[in-house]
Each structure stands twice: as structure tokens, then as C-alpha cells.
Amino acid sequence: MNSNDCIFCKIAAGEIPCSKVFEDDSVIAFLDIAPVSVGHTLVVPKGHYEELDRCPSHLLGDLIGCVGRIARAIAGATGAEGYNVLCNTGRAAGQVVDHVHFHVIPRVSGDGVFSHWPAGEYEKGQAEEVLASICEKL
Ligand code: AMP
Ligand code: ZN
Numbered sequence: 001m002n003s004n005d006c007i008f009c010k011i012a013a014g015e016i017p018c019s020k021v022f023e024d025d026s027v028i029a030f031l032d033i034a035p036v037s038v039g040h041t042l043v044v045p046k047g048h049y050e051e052l053d054r055c056p057s058h059l060l061g062d063l064i065g066c067v068g069r070i071a072r073a074i075a076g077a078t079g080a081e082g083y084n085v086l087c088n089t090g091r092a093a094g095q096v097v098d099h100v101h102f103h104v105i106p107r108v109s110g111d112g113v114f115s116h117w118p119a120g121e122y123e124k125g126q127a128e129e130v131l132a133s134i135c136e137k138l
């Protein structure tokens with residue numbers, strides 16, 4: 001599967017240059033052009049799937065395997081103490097490129113990236129309600 005207007009499909013096909021970190025038969029990884037931190041890398045399936053939940057599970061397995069391996073290499077290369085792995089899905093979640101990708105963002109203590117984690121709490125009965133609803137959909 002491939003989409004003619006998709007920038008990540010073009011990168012995967014070698015039609016647009018990238019700073020390639022890794023490539024195998026089904027996955028390509030390259031430096032993000034607008035990095036949140038030095039070494040910020042995108043891990044992308046070569047096939048065109050718009051959203052994570054549309055991606056076949058065997059391919060997601062391959063992708064996550066690559067994410068772990070690449071994250072370790074990035075941390076080793078940059079001296080990062082940790083990393084975030086993100087998959088923005090849908091406009092509301094900040095997805096801009098409609099081709100599944102995982103961001104691997106190296107982190108050091110006090111770097112100020114994602115400094116606010118807006119933790120909340122459930123109202124009475126709300127957790128039970130959403131839990132039942134989610135389980136029903138699975
Ligand atoms: P998202 O908001 O999760 O869809 O993120 C898309 C990411 O793709 C952004 O972080 C962009 O900086 C990155 N990006 C867009 N075009 C390119 C490109 N040609 N090469 C590398 N990264 C890109
Ligand atoms: Zn694509």
C-alpha cells in the first residue's frame with residue numbers, strides 16, 4: 001500500500017531525501033526535520049497506514065522492535081538518560097502526517113521537554129463507566 005501524496009511514502013521510496021537512521025524490508029527510521037531534542041527520530045512502516053489502529057499487528061510488532069533498538073542506539077549516541085516514545089494519532093492528538101510513525105525523543109533530566117503532565121482524577125463512578133465501555137469494544 002502506498003499513497004502518492006504522502007511525504008513519508010515518498011521518503012520510504014527514496015523519492016525525498018532523509019537523514020536515514022535505519023532501514024529494513026518493512027521499516028524506515030530517519031531524523032525528524034524539526035527535532036524536539038538532538039537525535040529525535042521517526043520510526044515509520046514503509047506501507048501506508050494512516051493510523052496506529054489500522055496497522056496490522058505483525059507490522060506493529062516489527063515497528064516496536066525497531067523502536068526499542070533505535071532508542072537504545074540514540075541514547076548511547078547522544079548521552080540521553082531516557083527517551084519518550086510517542087505516536088500522535090488524529091488531529092486532536094497532534095498528528096500532522098497521516099502515515100503511522102513513532103517519535104523517539106531522547107531526554108536528559110531538566111531539559112524542560114514536556115515539562116507539564118496534566119494528571120487529573122476521576123469523578124465518582126467515572127472510571128467504572130469508562131472501563132466497562134472500553135472492555136465492551138474490545
Ligand atoms: P506528527 O505531528 O506526529 O504527525 O509529526 C510529524 C513529524 O514529521 C513532525 O515532527 C515533523 O517535523 C516531521 N517531518 C515532516 N516532514 C519531514 C521530513 N521531510 N523529514 C523528516 N521529518 C519530517
Ligand atoms: Zn504514506
